[in-house]
Amino acid sequence: MSPLLKVEGVSKRFRGLLAVDKVSFEVPQGGIYAVIGPNGAGKTTLFNMIAGVFAPDGGDITFAGERIDGLLPNQVAQRGIGRTFQIVRPFPALTVEENVVVGALMKRKDVSAARAHAHDVMRRLDLYDKRAQRASSMTLPDRKRLEVARALATDPKLLLLDEVMAGLRPTETDRIVAILKELNRDSGLTILLIEHVMRAVMALAQHIVVLHHGANIAEGAPVDVVRDKAVIDSYLGAEAV
Numbered sequence: 398m399s400p401l402l403k404v405e406g407v408s409k410r411f412r413g414l415l416a417v418d419k420v421s422f423e424v425p426q427g428g429i430y431a432v433i434g435p436n437g438a439g440k441t442t443l444f445n446m447i448a449g450v451f452a453p454d455g456g457d458i459t460f461a462g463e464r465i466d467g468l469l470p471n472q473v474a475q476r477g478i479g480r481t482f483q484i485v486r487p488f489p490a491l492t493v494e495e496n497v498v499v500g501a502l503m504k505r506k507d508v509s510a511a512r513a514h515a516h517d518v519m520r521r522l523d524l525y526d527k528r529a530q531r532a533s534s535m536t537l538p539d540r541k542r543l544e545v546a547r548a549l550a551t552d553p554k555l556l557l558l559d560e561v562m563a564g565l566r567p568t569e570t571d572r573i574v575a576i577l578k579e580l581n582r583d584s585g586l587t588i589l590l591i592e593h594v595m596r597a598v599m600a601l602a603q604h605i606v607v608l609h610h611g612a613n614i615a616e617g618a619p620v621d622v623v624r625d626k627a628v629i630d631s632y633l634g635a636e637a638v
């Protein structure tokens with residue numbers, strides 16, 4: 398089967414800095430893959446290229462058989478890639494429900510259909526009881542789940558998650574991990590996550606890609622990647638293994 402997402406030799410330079418250096422990997426339909434690596438390794442830049450924020454300086458990105466590198470963010474989103482941001486950015490003055498409806502309207506013209514879909518998504522993310530609350534008054538764990546809900550409301554085939562577990566306690570991390578596993582199992586949602594919280598990576602990912610100084614230094618099954626000497630030296634440290 399052809400992969401849902403194919404990243405081939407993708408690079409991005411910011412002035413003198415090679416932020417992403419000829420990175421290649423594939424994500425199969427229905428997979429949960431993770432990108433890990435130290436701060437500044439190029440993970441968010443890679444996501445930004447997949448999501449259409451930056452065009453790569455070199456390389457190809459193919460999604461569902463179509464080249465998407467160079468498309469604009471809304472064109473990428475229309476094709477079925479939903480994303481969250483490292484710094485959560487819901488509309489603060491809107492309620493939880495209104496925020497999720499905004500996402501749902503991307504693929505729906507009808508507001509009542511968008512609202513019905515938003516209700517579905519909020520139930521899945523344990524946000525339904527908080528739907529009337531303003532985003533600005535939410536706790537961090539709730540805002541993180543709202544960020545996932547907003548992305549999910551756009552009906553993605555591929556969900557890009559940028560550090561959704563950061564700052565959460567282990568019980569809250571486990572709650573999001575369980576929700577993501579359920580979405581993957583029930584709807585076949587393909588997930589690519591950037592994550593520093595290894596507890597979540599090990600619980601979720603079937604395959605890990607490791608970036609360091611922009612380059613892919615290792616990839617494979619989680620059990621193998623965490624024992625890889627280059628990964629331990631550059632990122633995990635010996636105590637993590």
Ligand SMILES: Nc1ncnc2c1ncn2[C@@H]1O[C@H](COP(=O)(O)OP(=O)(O)OP(=O)(O)O)[C@@H](O)[C@H]1O
Pocket residue numbers: 411414416434435436437438439440441442443483
């Ligand atoms: N818009 C930009 N302009 C200039 N330099 C940038 C820009 N975005 C990222 N960089 C630089 O590119 C490099 C990779 O950054 P990136 O944010 O992709 O790393 P990261 O792996 O996501 O890090 P973190 O784990 O801290 O989020 C860094 O040196 C960063 O300073």
